[in-house]
Amino acid sequence: xxxxIHYLNQFFAGLGGEEAAGTEPTRVxxxxxxxxxxxxxxxxxxIVATIACGDDYFGEQxxxxxxxxxxxxxxxxxxxxxxxxxxxxxxxxxxxxxxVAEAGKRGIPGLAAMHEENxxxxxxxxxxxxxxxxxxxxxxxxxxxxxxxxxxAVASGRELGPPxxxxxxxxxxxxxxxxxxxxxxxxxxxxxxxxxGETRSEVxxxxxxxxxxxxxxxxxxxxxxxxxxxxxxPQGNPDRLPSxxxxxxxxxxxxxxxxxxxxxxxxxxxGFDVARANEDPNRLVxxxxxxxxxxxxRIGRLHEFFYTxxxxxxxxxxxxxxxxxxxxxxxxxxxxxxLLSGT
Amino acid sequence: xxxxxxEREGIPTVFVTSLPTxxxxxxxxRTLRGPAITHPFGLExxxxxxxxxxxxxxxxxxxxxxxxxxxxx
Numbered sequence: 001x002x003x004x005i006h007y008l009n010q011f012f013a014g015l016g017g018e019e020a021a022g023t024e025p026t027r028v029x030x031x032x033x034x035x036x037x038x039x040x041x042x043x044x045x046x047i048v049a050t051i052a053c054g055d056d057y058f059g060e061q062x063x064x065x066x067x068x069x070x071x072x073x074x075x076x077x078x079x080x081x082x083x084x085x086x087x088x089x090x091x092x093x094x095x096x097x098x099x100v101a102e103a104g105k106r107g108i109p110g111l112a113a114m115h116e117e118n119x120x121x122x123x124x125x126x127x128x129x130x131x132x133x134x135x136x137x138x139x140x141x142x143x144x145x146x147x148x149x150x151x152x153a154v155a156s157g158r159e160l161g162p163p164x165x166x167x168x169x170x171x172x173x174x175x176x177x178x179x180x181x182x183x184x185x186x187x188x189x190x191x192x193x194x195x196x197g198e199t200r201s202e203v204x205x206x207x208x209x210x211x212x213x214x215x216x217x218x219x220x221x222x223x224x225x226x227x228x229x230x231x232x233x234p235q236g237n238p239d240r241l242p243s244x245x246x247x248x249x250x251x252x253x254x255x256x257x258x259x260x261x262x263x264x265x266x267x268x269x270x271g272f273d274v275a276r277a278n279e280d281p282n283r284l285v286x287x288x289x290x291x292x293x294x295x296x297x298r299i300g301r302l303h304e305f306f307y308t309x310x311x312x313x314x315x316x317x318x319x320x321x322x323x324x325x326x327x328x329x330x331x332x333x334x335x336x337x338x339l340l341s342g343t
Numbered sequence: 344x345x346x347x348x349x350e351r352e353g354i355p356t357v358f359v360t361s362l363p364t365x366x367x368x369x370x371x372x373r374t375l376r377g378p379a380i381t382h383p384f385g386l387e388x389x390x391x392x393x394x395x396x397x398x399x400x401x402x403x404x405x406x407x408x409x410x411x412x413x414x415x416x
Contacts, residue, residue, distance in 0.1 A: 004378055022352065023379075031344065036354055056379070056380050056381070059361065059362045059380060060379065061362055062364070062382070086396055090365070091362070094362070094364075094365055096402065103381065108372065119365045119368070122365070122369055123365060125367060125368070149374065149383060180355055193363070208407075209368060209370050209408060210347045210350050210351045210372065211408070212352060212355075212372035212405070212407070212408055212410075213353045213355045213375065214355070214405055215355060215402065215403050215404050215405045215406075216355055216402045216403055219402065219403060220398055227345060227349070227356075228381070238370065272380045274381070275381070276381045276382050277381060277382060281387075282364050282384065282391065283381075283382035283383070283384050283385065283391070284382070284383065284384065284392050285384075285388060286384040286394070286395050288388065288391070289384075289388065289392050289395045290395060292392075293399075295385075295396065298399065299399070309345075309346075309381045311344075314344075316344060319344035319345065320344050320347075320348060321360045322344075322345060322348075323344050323345040323346075323347065323348025323349060324348045324351075326345060326348070326349065327348045327349040327351065327352040327354065328350060328352065330352065331352045331396050332352055335354055335361065336355075337354065337356075337402045338349050338355070338356040338357070339345050339356075339357055339395070339398055340345060340347075340349070340356055340357065340358045340359065340361070340381065341358075341359045341360070341377070341383045341384060342345075342358060342359070342360040342362075343358065343361070343362070343367075343380045343381070
């Protein structure tokens with residue numbers, strides 16, 4: 001029997017929601033939560049223990065989290081590590097990718113599962129096997145058998161086939177092999193498939209890069225703008241910014257405001273515990289400090305609007321579109337520097 | 344993603360986040376590590392002033408792609 005360890009975040013391990021996101025690494029015998037469904041789908045593989053960690057704890061103290069998680073399973077003699085599924089949850093997906101990567105360094109093969117646009121996929125940097133899943137937990141039933149199937153393949157130690165055949169996301173690796181059709185024939189096949197509505201590729205994609213713009217020459221004469229992905233809106237969320245998977249960004253006037261008062265502004269972000277932000281919204285959008293620095297002459301002027309959206313579960317394509325639209329407004333307004341906050 | 348698009352327009356942008364590894368990985372050029380996910384600009388005014396001052400310094404500096412700074416030097 002192959003001995004597997006399963007990694008979950010605080011939520012799926014049943015330790016609590018956002019209020020428990022600071023939970024320290026912990027270990028439980030056997031499968032827990034989604035691990036029970038996974039155990040039922042696994043053949044010849046036993047989940048001997050489940051390890052879990054709060055998403056905030058992991059994000060903020062990654063080194064300590066990894067050290068402690070692996071110390072917890074030292075006595076378990078694992079042959080395999082499975083992490084997730086994390087679906088669209090960014091912090092959880094990131095942790096899954098890093099835990100599996102660390103397992104690999106320690107000689108334990110592993111795999112993670114999450115949505116293909118989860119930042120954990122970029123965190124894996126092609127070094128972790130990732131089973132693609134739906135963006136939210138509704139995809140659990142579909143995901144578990146596919147995780148089990150790849151887990152069996154990994155545990156067997158055999159050489160894996162291409163991503164599409166084995167059910168994992170492309171890692172950017174290229175392997176030479178003989179193909180019966182020439183490049184020209186395959187290109188025509190891809191083109192015909194595309195005309196029929198199916199876009200396929202023989203090569204994986206990559207994140208694009210932007211050249212860093214030159215520094216601000218003289219901040220004391222510059223126009224600065226405040227932007228946030230932390231879902232900060234006027235109290236009551238009058239324009240109904242969604243708390244997850246935002247479809248839009250919003251712009252609010254700062255005319256006459258010296259600070260963002262509690263009770264007048266709040267965060268509707270659904271990806272972290274907003275209690276501390278709502279006690280003092282300047283913790284997300286630092287208007288009080290920036291206004292003070294404008295008065296002191298350190299910063300020239302502050303743009304009259306701030307821009308806001310929620311950055312959790314937002315698809316890369318939407319987020320890029322919001323960014324372009326906001327960027328154009330800022331450019332047209334003559335903004336020369338931006339302070340952006342996220343979580 | 345917002346930071347990248349704003350910088351693509353040529354406007355220097357500092358992204359303050361407590362998950363700088365992810366930020367640098369997706370290609371954000373100027374990232375400053377905030378103290379926590381729940382309050383990237385700190386709890387108290389003095390802490391916030393230090394974070395904002397450091398962000399301003401980063402705006403006034405030419406950086407290599409995907410640079411990450413800490414608040415304390």
